[in-house]
Amino acid sequence: MTSTRPRVFPEVRSHCPYCAFQCGMTLSVGSDGLPEAKADPSFPVNNGQMCIKGFTSGELLQRSDRLHHPLRKSVSGSFAKVSWDQALDEIAERIINIQRTNGPDSIGCFGSGALTNEKAYLLGKFARVALRTRMIDYNGRYCMSSAAAGQNRSFGIDRGLPFPVADIAGAKTVMLWGSNLADTLPPIMQYFERMQEAGGRIIVVDPRLTSTARQAHLHLQLTPGSDVILANGLLHLAIEMKRIDQTYIRSRTVGFEQVRSAVSRYTPDLVERVCGIGIDKLRQAVIWLSEERSMLLSGRGPEQQIKGVDGVCAMINLMLAMGHVGKPFSGYGTLTGQGNGQGGREHGQKSDQLPGYRSIENLTDRLEIARFWGIPETELPRKGLSAVEMLRSLGQQIRGLLVFGSNVAVATPDSGHVESGLQSLDLLVVTDSFLNETSQYADFVLPVTQWAEEEGTMTNLEGRVIHRRPLVEPPEGVRTDWWILCELAKRLGRSEQFNFSEPKDIFDELAQATRGGRADYSGINYDKIDRNDGVFWPCPSKDHPGTPRLFADRFFHEDGLARFVPVEHRPAGEMPDQTYPLYLTTGRYKEQYNSGAQTRKVGSLRSARPMPCVQVHPRLAERLGLEEGEPAIVSTRRAGAEFIVQITTDIRPDTIFIPFHYGGKEAVNRLTNPALDPVSRMPEYKICAARIEPKPTEPDLLEDSDYGQA
Ligand SMILES: Nc1nc2c(c(=O)[nH]1)N[C@H]1C(S)=C(S)[C@@H](COP(=O)(O)OP(=O)(O)OC[C@H]3O[C@@H](n4cnc5c(=O)[nH]c(N)nc54)[C@H](O)[C@@H]3O)O[C@H]1N2
Ligand SMILES: Nc1nc2c(c(=O)[nH]1)N[C@H]1C(S)=C(S)[C@@H](COP(=O)(O)OP(=O)(O)OC[C@H]3O[C@@H](n4cnc5c(=O)[nH]c(N)nc54)[C@H](O)[C@@H]3O)O[C@H]1N2
Ligand code: SF4
Ligand SMILES: [Mo]
Numbered sequence: 271m272t273s274t275r276p277r278v279f280p281e282v283r284s285h286c287p288y289c290a291f292q293c294g295m296t297l298s299v300g301s302d303g304l305p306e307a308k309a310d311p312s313f314p315v316n317n318g319q320m321c322i323k324g325f326t327s328g329e330l331l332q333r334s335d336r337l338h339h340p341l342r343k344s345v346s347g348s349f350a351k352v353s354w355d356q357a358l359d360e361i362a363e364r365i366i367n368i369q370r371t372n373g374p375d376s377i378g379c380f381g382s383g384a385l386t387n388e389k390a391y392l393l394g395k396f397a398r399v400a401l402r403t404r405m406i407d408y409n410g411r412y413c414m415s416s417a418a419a420g421q422n423r424s425f426g427i428d429r430g431l432p433f434p435v436a437d438i439a440g441a442k443t444v445m446l447w448g449s450n451l452a453d454t455l456p457p458i459m460q461y462f463e464r465m466q467e468a469g470g471r472i473i474v475v476d477p478r479l480t481s482t483a484r485q486a487h488l489h490l491q492l493t494p495g496s497d498v499i500l501a502n503g504l505l506h507l508a509i510e511m512k513r514i515d516q517t518y519i520r521s522r523t524v525g526f527e528q529v530r531s532a533v534s535r536y537t538p539d540l541v542e543r544v545c546g547i548g549i550d551k552l553r554q555a556v557i558w559l560s561e562e563r564s565m566l567l568s569g570r571g572p573e574q575q576i577k578g579v580d581g582v583c584a585m586i587n588l589m590l591a592m593g594h595v596g597k598p599f600s601g602y603g604t605l606t607g608q609g610n611g612q613g614g615r616e617h618g619q620k621s622d623q624l625p626g627y628r629s630i631e632n633l634t635d636r637l638e639i640a641r642f643w644g645i646p647e648t649e650l651p652r653k654g655l656s657a658v659e660m661l662r663s664l665g666q667q668i669r670g671l672l673v674f675g676s677n678v679a680v681a682t683p684d685s686g687h688v689e690s691g692l693q694s695l696d697l698l699v700v701t702d703s704f705l706n707e708t709s710q711y712a713d714f715v716l717p718v719t720q721w722a723e724e725e726g727t728m729t730n731l732e733g734r735v736i737h738r739r740p741l742v743e744p745p746e747g748v749r750t751d752w753w754i755l756c757e758l759a760k761r762l763g764r765s766e767q768f769n770f771s772e773p774k775d776i777f778d779e780l781a782q783a784t785r786g787g788r789a790d791y792s793g794i795n796y797d798k799i800d801r802n803d804g805v806f807w808p809c810p811s812k813d814h815p816g817t818p819r820l821f822a823d824r825f826f827h828e829d830g831l832a833r834f835v836p837v838e839h840r841p842a843g844e845m846p847d848q849t850y851p852l853y854l855t856t857g858r859y860k861e862q863y864n865s866g867a868q869t870r871k872v873g874s875l876r877s878a879r880p881m882p883c884v885q886v887h888p889r890l891a892e893r894l895g896l897e898e899g900e901p902a903i904v905s906t907r908r909a910g911a912e913f914i915v916q917i918t919t920d921i922r923p924d925t926i927f928i929p930f931h932y933g934g935k936e937a938v939n940r941l942t943n944p945a946l947d948p949v950s951r952m953p954e955y956k957i958c959a960a961r962i963e964p965k966p967t968e969p970d971l972l973e974d975s976d977y978g979q980a
Contacts, residue, residue: 275332283739284738290730292609292728293315295320297722304332305722315457317457320457322860329872331742333871368696374402381619382608383410384609384614386613387613391776391780391783400767404651407655408619408657411657411951412574415947416574417604424582430732432603433599434818437598439468440563441600447567450858473488476571477571491547492545497572497575499541501587502839505591509530515593518590566594569605575956578952580838584837587837606731625787635787639783658944664691664694669697673708677933679708679710683944695713702717707933717747732806734804734805735804788808788826793809794816842954852960853924853926854925870932879929882938885926886918886926896915898916899915902963903965906943906959939955941960
């Protein structure tokens with residue numbers, strides 16, 4: 271591979287491109303003359319640690335397959351280079367023509383939790399003001415939407431962690447519910463180590479014995495999808511064991527009686543029968559959790575289900591009843607995933623939201639933002655379709671799509687359907703630094719700067735707004751997403767509202783737009799972030815220090831009280847049956863990130879995890895004749911695909927696991943179920959019904975199997 275060598279600014283402190291931990295990072299020039307990422311010892315979240323993905327991220331800055339020119343698909347189906355003006359003029363013209371024929375909502379925008387706050391804000395504004403379309407949503411719908419909806423219901427606000435991560439070190443018990451953070455947020459383990467040194471313990475709730483569960487004092491290896499039964503069952507038992515805090519319930523919450531009656535039928539017997547967890551473990555969990563300084567932190571396990579929102583409320587009910595929420599080193603939090611998964615859900619790239627976490631269906635919110643943007647309220651579009659629904663209507667209601675920061679062809683459930691949709695569009699525009707499985711279907715691919723080549727802000731998993739500073743000079747020919755949005759807006763006749771010369775200007779507008787909203791950034795600016803290593807929102811005025819800890823005195827409902835929300839178990843969208851007798855669940859490897867569009871390009875990560883394997887319990891393997899290292903066909907009602915078998919006692923015998931970081935024939939999302947949570951519209955990535963069988967060895971047998979059939 272030939273390398274382009276960017277000029278490095280070694281003295282600058284910035285942050286990692288990937289997850290919501292947003293480790294502090296610097297770049298230096300390695301002995302081979304190439305950029306090398308280093309962990310910033312002085313950033314107070316990672317404290318000099320990073321994971322393998324961060325350490326190897328410099329490789330992305332000098333790859334020869336980096337895009338340097340806008341590409342346009344020619345009639346022959348191959349990409350040809352065009353100038354920026356040609357690309358932008360033609361895209362704008364095609365948008366205008368499509369909207370003229372099919373109406374404003376025929377153009378959709380798809381955003382991302384990888385985008386800076388500035389880009390996320392501008393994309394939301396672009397869709398509503400320049401395109402005037404209802405159709406905008408983003409991949410945070412796949413990630414944080416259930417946790418967000420659950421926290422809003424219970425607390426009246428959605429900030430992933432209501433306290434700094436360093437508080438974990440001061441806890442006595444931490445229950446990790448469906449989070450494999452030893453692999454997905456590795457530097458966070460420093461806080462767990464400190465907590466354990468002080469005698470603290472970890473409880474893990476996961477159907478798999480993960481690297482996180484190996485470090486736990488108690489592992490509740492539940493049946494996939496039985497989370498609400500377990501959470502309600504723990505509360506049932508806590509009430510019976512008199513391990514709840516009546517004074518707290520009376521003074522800080524409403525609705526406990528309904529929840530008490532809702533959980534009355536969730537007996538230890540039921541939990542044992544459905545979740546497969548015995549009473550001794552349940553009792554132990556209740557005793558530890560009910561002691562002071564207890565935290566419950568959830569990951570995507572219980573959230574990526576069609577009852578994800580209810581699952582979150584059930585976990586919060588438990589922590590409220592025990593009186594933990596708002597006390598030091600205690601409470602509930604969700605572990606946000608993407609780099610700007612938190613900020614990305616606050617500034618209006620979600621179909622139902624306006625900046626500052628305002629609602630697009632609330633008249634007061636609409637009037638405020640319409641005035642701020644200088645348009646009549648009647649011109650502001652209403653709520654559009656959620657991510658999966660939007661992608662499933664490509665080619666029908668939606669004729670053109672603009673994608674910023676998501677590899678939807680790999681990341682979306684039932685991805686075969688999405689791929690057909692992408693192919694049927696009149697216009698697909700993808701902005702990215704590299705080609706990926708989604709942009710292969712694009713009419714235009716616009717090359718953008720990578721994280722280390724641009725400026726902006728991100729909001730990490732704690733709600734701390736941080737400054738992403740340029741670590742290298744961008745290569746020639748690339749532009750930023752925000753510049754592209756401004757240039758397109760001009761061509762769509764909206765230059766006045768998109769007149770920005772640098773990210774700081776966008777941030778200052780964004781901050782003002784959030785004034786008085788639930789996620790109030792109005793007292794934050796770049797200087798303040800720089801002086802303080804980040805500022806926690808809400809920060810409603812210039813002299814306000816920011817808010818590291820929430821809920822000490824009040825919750826964010828008008829009466830200041832938290833809500834108990836009664837919830838009932840529901841079966842998964844698809845349950846195992848005779849034809850598809852197993853649970854298929856999906857998730858992550860430590861060495862790959864999300865759709866893999868970035869990490870599959872990094873040599874050491876690719877060799878560490880070159881392909882997805884299917885985890886199978888030895889008993890299941892024996893029964894079905896599956897062999898370690900041999901190919902097997904996994905099929906569901908959507909499709910079948912081939913995966914290499916990995917036999918391990920780390921998984922339940924009724925469940926198989928496949929990571930989703932790979933594209934094409936290796937994409938597990940060809941198999942997953944696009945069923946959605948009715949409230950959050952989160953897809954059920956964590957459960958569908960599947961079958962596995964050894965791959966037939968005779969080539970002619972292949973034709974008889976339903977491999978690859980929908
Ligand atoms: N290495 C790495 N790190 C990452 C990412 C990455 O792709 N790779 N992505 C980032 C992003 S965007 C996100 S959202 C986070 C995700 O971080 P996590 O939530 O930690 O990751 P997952 O592997 O998706 O799911 C966590 C666990 O849920 C379990 N699970 C499956 N089904 C169920 C169930 O029914 N109930 C319960 N309780 N658990 C279940 C799985 O076995 C898995 O171990 O990671 C972030 N960090
Ligand atoms: N089966 C299954 N599927 C899942 C999940 C699961 O657990 N199981 N998890 C879901 C979750 S939690 C998530 S977050 C999604 C993630 O999946 P995706 O939405 O596909 O996210 P990434 O793989 O991070 O893709 C990011 C793309 O954006 C590009 N990019 C990065 N930064 C920028 C930027 O600033 N501008 C532009 N224009 N492009 C940028 C990268 O190069 C890459 O091509 O997958 C979801 N899909
Ligand atoms: S991927 Fe996450 S944990 Fe790993 S270095 Fe980057 S920010 Fe830190
Ligand atoms: Mo995510």
